[in-house]
Amino acid sequence: MTAPSADPLAVTGLSVRFQTRAGPVAALTEIDLRLPAGEFLVVVGESGSGKSVLASAILRALPANTDLAGTISVAGHDLATLDRAALDRFRRSHLAYIPQSPATALNPVRRVGSLLLELARARGLSPAAARVTLRQALAELDLDLDRIARRYPHQLSGGMQQRVLNALAMVGDPALVIADEPTTGLDADLVDVTAAQLRQLTGRGAGVLVITHDLRLAQRLGGRLALLYGGYLVESSPTEEFFAAPAHPYGDGLLAALPERGGLPIPGQPVELTAPPPGCPFEPRCELRIPDCAGPVPTPRPVPDQPDRHVRCYLPAPPMVPATAHRSTDAAR
Numbered sequence: 001m002t003a004p005s006a007d008p009l010a011v012t013g014l015s016v017r018f019q020t021r022a023g024p025v026a027a028l029t030e031i032d033l034r035l036p037a038g039e040f041l042v043v044v045g046e047s048g049s050g051k052s053v054l055a056s057a058i059l060r061a062l063p064a065n066t067d068l069a070g071t072i073s074v075a076g077h078d079l080a081t082l083d084r085a086a087l088d089r090f091r092r093s094h095l096a097y098i099p100q101s102p103a104t105a106l107n108p109v110r111r112v113g114s115l116l117l118e119l120a121r122a123r124g125l126s127p128a129a130a131r132v133t134l135r136q137a138l139a140e141l142d143l144d145l146d147r148i149a150r151r152y153p154h155q156l157s158g159g160m161q162q163r164v165l166n167a168l169a170m171v172g173d174p175a176l177v178i179a180d181e182p183t184t185g186l187d188a189d190l191v192d193v194t195a196a197q198l199r200q201l202t203g204r205g206a207g208v209l210v211i212t213h214d215l216r217l218a219q220r221l222g223g224r225l226a227l228l229y230g231g232y233l234v235e236s237s238p239t240e241e242f243f244a245a246p247a248h249p250y251g252d253g254l255l256a257a258l259p260e261r262g263g264l265p266i267p268g269q270p271v272e273l274t275a276p277p278p279g280c281p282f283e284p285r286c287e288l289r290i291p292d293c294a295g296p297v298p299t300p301r302p303v304p305d306q307p308d309r310h311v312r313c314y315l316p317a318p319p320m321v322p323a324t325a326h327r328s329t330d331a332a333r
């Protein structure tokens with residue numbers, strides 16, 4: 001069912017609008033993304049920037065009050081063309097999804113063991129193979145399949161639920177793995193194991209999309225980084241190059257907010273998605289703004305001399321300086 005040469009994920013011109021009583025919420029606007037096999041795509045951005053909506057859009061799990069424009073292809077398939085049953089089969093067999101709130105992700109009336117084995121078998125494994133793979137993935141995360149098998153999901157702690165879902169992603173050969181904050185509630189050792197497991201998945205050829213607040217985790221995973229702000233993809237860069245010198249002023253601000261880089265929070269408030277500014281969404285908070293930034297929204301363009309980086313920014317020479325360098329004057333104020 002998978003086209004062999006297709007990327008695990010390709011998103012073109014994706015916009016998502018929620019119709020609410022307060023008016024339309026512009027959760028995502030004109031997003032283009034590509035995730036090749038065997039690579040990481042790390043999505044970062046502050047709370048409300050649209051990260052989880054992106055995951056839901058890819059999974060076609062958005063609520064009914066949603067207008068979606070653009071195309072999303074998973075392993076060469078446009079899921080919009082599938083009916084409910086085919087969509088469900090496709091998701092179970094080709095996709096692994098680690099949701100942001102594991103508590104609501106596991107069927108509350110099913111015992112953990114039989115639920116996990118059923119989900120593992122949907123990825124095409126025999127019962128025996130499913131059991132072996134699950135047992136091993138759980139053991140790496142310090143969980144014993146036999147000890148948790150007869151429990152119900154609510155009888156597991158939040159951290160255990162997170163680990164159960166992370167382990168499930170390791171089963172079979174999903175073409176695309178989407179992990180929304182996979183390290184929530186895990187201590188440093190388990191974060192290490194989780195990073196290693198995600199790396200195993202890329203090693204086996206999966207495309208792995210990781211959504212995270214944890215910039216250190218993003219840096220460790222590498223691959224490419226997609227920076228969201230107010231529902232726009234404001235920068236797309238190799239992760240290493242982003243951390244060396246972000247191209248977008250918002251990226252620069254995020255890094256400057258890290259404790260080890262000065263801990264200066266970005267001034268101002270996130271975008272009001274029911275009434276976004278007419279220009280660049282970051283303009284009201286941007287210390288480097290120029291008159292152009294007030295509108296219209298800049299289109300993505302390659303960073304000068306770095307064709308594998310794209311930025312939505314009017315600055316003729318985007319920051320591209322080691323983060324915090326131009327903020328030192330603020331710190332001295």
Ligand SMILES: Nc1ncnc2c1ncn2[C@@H]1O[C@H](COP(=O)(O)OP(=O)(O)OP(=O)(O)O)[C@@H](O)[C@H]1O
Pocket residue numbers: 018020025027045046047048049050051052053054063100273
């Ligand atoms: N069903 C919905 N109806 C209306 N607005 C919604 C709906 N779902 C999400 N939103 C809004 O869309 C925006 C993006 O939400 P999203 O959950 O993607 O943020 P996020 O980047 O994942 O944040 P966090 O880091 O807190 O998880 C938010 O302003 C949110 O309130």
Ligand code: NI
Pocket residue numbers: 051052053100180
């Ligand atoms: Ni989220």
